[in-house]
Amino acid sequence: MTEDPLKIDERVEQLVRDTLHWAVKRRPVEFDEALKAFSDGPTRQSALELLAAISAFVSADICGGKPSPEQIQQLAVEVAEGEAWSSATTPEVEAFLSAVVTGRALSGVLPVGSAVVLAFVVAASLLSARPKSKGEWWFNYLDKVEAAIESAG
Template identity: 55%
Template structure:
């Protein structure tokens, strides 16, 4: 997957507000995407990030039970974004299962869930001393691009 520089920066800016748990900044960042093509590219990227990090966290494709445990944690940590554990689980199960994201979720919820789950996964992952979520995101994006 080729990651467009402009889209990548908008995604990073939006993830910043998720990591900060700032609802107003997050809402403003979501509105900053200039067109439908950029919004679709951004969603494709955050879904790829979610899938990669989920598999990286578990060393393989997580089971529905592992997803449920993680979804409970994300639902609790990201209550500021009004996402439920059930929605988070449905989103993550669709991502790791390669299913349509709108099969069990409303299209307008998919974008919010994509960014909230990606930001939460990136920021909650234990990292070596002196490393930040965006350093991990650099490695995730490099792996996504290398995978094609």
């Protein structure tokens, strides 16, 4: 049996986009408020799967292929420094990126609460940091990333 492509739940996708908006804008109060939408297990799990897929895709896009451990470490430093408003540390970001890039489950890597916050901070940072065409915003890029995720196996 082959693995189905990730089917993005439209309700969760909108909640994720709304929360990413506040993370990209680096607005901790609004970000914390938006995180409350992920209090139930299924919604949180669905959001984590989507954010992990986004982070893996964008990091590969930035690095021109699957990132090496050195590239992951460099991305982790850049994300942690760029997102100083959050509580994300370089080792946490590195652990998160290493897991999502290699397809390992986050459950053994980070506690659930910090994994959710970290997933948003990392995805927002990568989406907004990636060089874009003039007039293209992070959410336009996210549209392309999600289309690629849904069509990939």
